[in-house]
Amino acid sequence: MKAIEVKTSRPYKVLLGSGLIASAGNLIKEVIKAPRLMVITDDIVVALYGEIVRNSLIEAGYEVDFFIIENGEKSKSLPVYGAILDYLADKAYTRTDAIVALGGGVVGDLAGFVAATYLRGIEFVQIPTTLLSQIDSSVGGKTAIDLDAGKNLVGAFWQPSLVIADVDTLQSLPDKEIENGLGELIKYACLIGGETFDIVANGFGKALERVIELSIQYKRDIVEADEKENGVRTFLNLGHTLAHGIEQLSGYSFTHGKAVSLGIIAIAKAQLKLNKLSQTDYDKLLSLYELYGLDTELPYGISELVKVACVDKKASGKNIKLVVMDGIGNCRVQNTALDALEEYFK
Template sequence: MTAVSVSGAGFAPYEVLVGSGLLADAAAGPARIAALLKQPRVLIVSDETVASLHAPALISGLKTHGVHAELATVPAGEASKSFAHLERVLDRCAEAGLDRKDMIVALGGGVVGDLAGLAAALYMRGVDFIQVPTTLLAQVDSSVGGKTAIDTPRGKNLVGVFHQPRLVLADIDVLKTLPERQLRSGWAEVLKHGLICDADFFDWLGGAGAGGAAGDPAALSEAVVRSVRIKAAVVGEDEKEAGRRALLNLGHTFGHALETALGYDEALTHGEAVALGCCMAFRFSARLGLCEDGDARRVEAVTAAAGLPTRLEQAGAFAADRLIALMAGDKKAEGGSLTFILARGIGRAEVVKGVDPAEVRAFLLAEGAA
């Protein structure tokens, strides 16, 4: 097991534990959860699919340590990141009689982590929570850093708060239950970490570590640890995304617009949107003369080799003006002015503000938008 510390000036430090068997071994993950509790009771929030696979082991392990666990489930899928399901989770907290000394445990992927984290931040003006991410995407990205949110029809993650977890348990073994598509989607966020600030890591992902995209446990373990270290360093410097943390959104300005335009349809997962968005960000950077065409081609080749989309037509048909309007409503936009995370090269991302919409429109038309 490897422990990665996450600390910053504005929040209490916590650990991200990465290893195999953390969930099933009562002396591992459940013991660490029990040690943090002020009283022996938790509410586990999960989705219906994950709950059937992993909740029994976690509940049993907690019971070994004298902890009573109740379970609240939501339907699997992005649609659960909504006001309606947030209200249901909050009502379940009240029904279970949780008070400020109790803990919420998010058991699931990014949707569950975001939803449960936001519920924890709101319930009684804030209770502690623990992340137990069960997807690769959640282990390397959404479970670390305290971002919690729900979606609205006008955009992804528009309603949320920063609420840091007390602990993150990233069990590599649970990734064996992931469908191949979901594993590849998580790999997109791993690739992104190399692209923003670690060219050597990206080279490893495209070479010796490439087997992680297909489920190789050793490669996955190393990829998760290295990704979490990168994210922990960035979050520690900039918790509220006032500066450097925005780099973690490489690929997301394009990707979120695509997801919203599709209505969060499962035709494009979040990870697939990020992968495509990263490729588009590098091609746009090359078009603007910020990086070499060869860098954009290299990013596209490694992404395609991992089984992820690299071209707009793979996601669907889009109107350029619609995508630009959605980008103008992105959280990084200021006064409607377009902001992108672009690249000077692999491992050298930067925030670029005030991007000309005409340049974006010309690029999208060249990419195949109408």
């Protein structure tokens, strides 16, 4: 088991390894003294890992309740959020009790926001069970729910007290969810370069745990430097400007990860055309896309995509902070005027 320390305003550890959920109770016990834990999970994850986690928490001496949401983004909503708060209040959960988020990013974001706000904030533990949530959403303390007007419009920065990333849980992930995580993995490969890029470019296989570790370490460094996203945390948005547009125009039939992978290759093409990215690096990236059978052509016209990107909440004023790639492992934030964006991608 690896322990990665995250030194944010409230420091915590990310534990990474095999077979960890079976000892979740004892691992949590070292950090959280709460007598009661409310496990928030979804219908798919509870069927796979609910029992093993429940038993481990009970064995460690916790009193345990479960709140099971329907799987999928739709549950990151005000009604579901409200129902969980009511359930906590009905059961008389106090400030010394805690929340456990068992599942992917949907569960993590929702349960984290519940923890951030119930009684003005109680402790919580993340047990991420998707590739995306292990490399990205479970670390860093961003919690949120969606509104009809858009994704993640209500939320809080609230760091977990512990993250338990058990790589064995990834074995039950359907292909679509691997593809979803792959988009973010390619993002890290491009941001970090070096060993991270090489592992992803070689089809990770046995090095999956190592590449998850490298991704978490990178995210940790970024989050430590910029906990509230005022600066370098923007780097994590590589490929995301167009990705949000693609997701929205497809009515969310494209996974986030697939959209991110398309957003990244579009940036690479633009940089190549501007002679800011070498042909060698571009070709390396292209072979990675070939290896995973990923599309490299945008599914929508650039003007349409840019229009959607411009109403995105990450666009501030007349400029957008576009993350561009000058080389693999060499990215930079470029302030780009919204009306120059279409030209940039053309």
